[in-house]
Amino acid sequence: MTEKALRLGTRRSKLAMAQSGQVAEAVSQVTGRPVELVEITTYGDVSREHLAQIGGTGVFVTALRDALLRGEVDFAVHSLKDLPTTQPEALALAAVPPREDPRDVIVARDALKLTDLPRGARVGTGSPRRMAQLNAFARGHGLDIETVPVRGNVDTRIGYVRTGEFDAVVLAAAGLHRIGRIDEVTDFLSVDTVLPAPGQGALAIECAADNADLIAVLGELDDPFTRAAVTAERSLLAALEAGCSAPVGALADLLADGQIVKEMRLRGVVGTTDGTRMVQLSTTGPVPETHDRAVALGRELAAEMLAQGAAGLMGERAQ
Numbered sequence: 001m002t003e004k005a006l007r008l009g010t011r012r013s014k015l016a017m018a019q020s021g022q023v024a025e026a027v028s029q030v031t032g033r034p035v036e037l038v039e040i041t042t043y044g045d046v047s048r049e050h051l052a053q054i055g056g057t058g059v060f061v062t063a064l065r066d067a068l069l070r071g072e073v074d075f076a077v078h079s080l081k082d083l084p085t086t087q088p089e090a091l092a093l094a095a096v097p098p099r100e101d102p103r104d105v106i107v108a109r110d111a112l113k114l115t116d117l118p119r120g121a122r123v124g125t126g127s128p129r130r131m132a133q134l135n136a137f138a139r140g141h142g143l144d145i146e147t148v149p150v151r152g153n154v155d156t157r158i159g160y161v162r163t164g165e166f167d168a169v170v171l172a173a174a175g176l177h178r179i180g181r182i183d184e185v186t187d188f189l190s191v192d193t194v195l196p197a198p199g200q201g202a203l204a205i206e207c208a209a210d211n212a213d214l215i216a217v218l219g220e221l222d223d224p225f226t227r228a229a230v231t232a233e234r235s236l237l238a239a240l241e242a243g244c245s246a247p248v249g250a251l252a253d254l255l256a257d258g259q260i261v262k263e264m265r266l267r268g269v270v271g272t273t274d275g276t277r278m279v280q281l282s283t284t285g286p287v288p289e290t291h292d293r294a295v296a297l298g299r300e301l302a303a304e305m306l307a308q309g310a311a312g313l314m315g316e317r318a319q
């Protein structure tokens, strides 16, 4: 007997198709049901404006969520870092699968590393978070780089390096991994240099909150540690009252003693895009066993960062 296919709503971009395809396969394995991809065009895909100019969060996410709410698709896969920090009541975050490499990377001409970039090198990134941290690193290491806003999908961005328009572009390792272009990375940036965006490298699988059966099967793809980590990171972001285009980096990871996981560490950074002023802090606590404890970890760190003047560094917009 053939069961009806589950409909997975996805953006058309290469990255979205790649990650939806990978999740589709995993879902059809756990459910034993075929999964059909339903393409949905989002405002973020068609707009020529810089993301920061569109303003607000979640431009890639809204159209997928609308399709879910209208019942046109059964579930959707988002890059977790693109999700607004408030969860709509009618939708459930059914699974957060194990996280891919959270680091940012550089794809540069001539196999250059960040510290090899010559004076005046043009580095493409439209992200205030990346600008702030790269400019701060450059100051501290006698580098002279210019961060230049860039828009477009991963192929377009790497294309600017191949044509010589930029010396390098900054991208997320996870995205390149998923589309099979990780070999083009010339430098994996340590998270001590550039703290990734909250949720970077993780996916979110979302469905209607009242679809208990689907939530239960999708839940088999959930990784509790990744979920706890991204919950803490996004709670930090929310408590700083910053949006996805704010200069905020955050990363939670597990501290282990041999095989035994001991604690969770949460690191956060906020800075001005020119890298002159930064607030960077970390906190460590028991691995959160509940959603509320993960949220509390993020809030605690946010409170400490705000006490050190973080709010005053976030007013800037990207060009």
Ligand SMILES: NCc1[nH]cc(CCC(=O)O)c1CC(=O)O
Residues within 6 Å of the ligand: 079, 080, 081, 082, 170, 171, 172, 173, 174, 175, 176, 199, 200, 201, 202
């Ligand atoms: N800003 C867009 C975006 N959203 C998710 C990813 C891929 C990485 C991920 O899933 O975290 C990217 C591309 C990038 O930042 O290089």
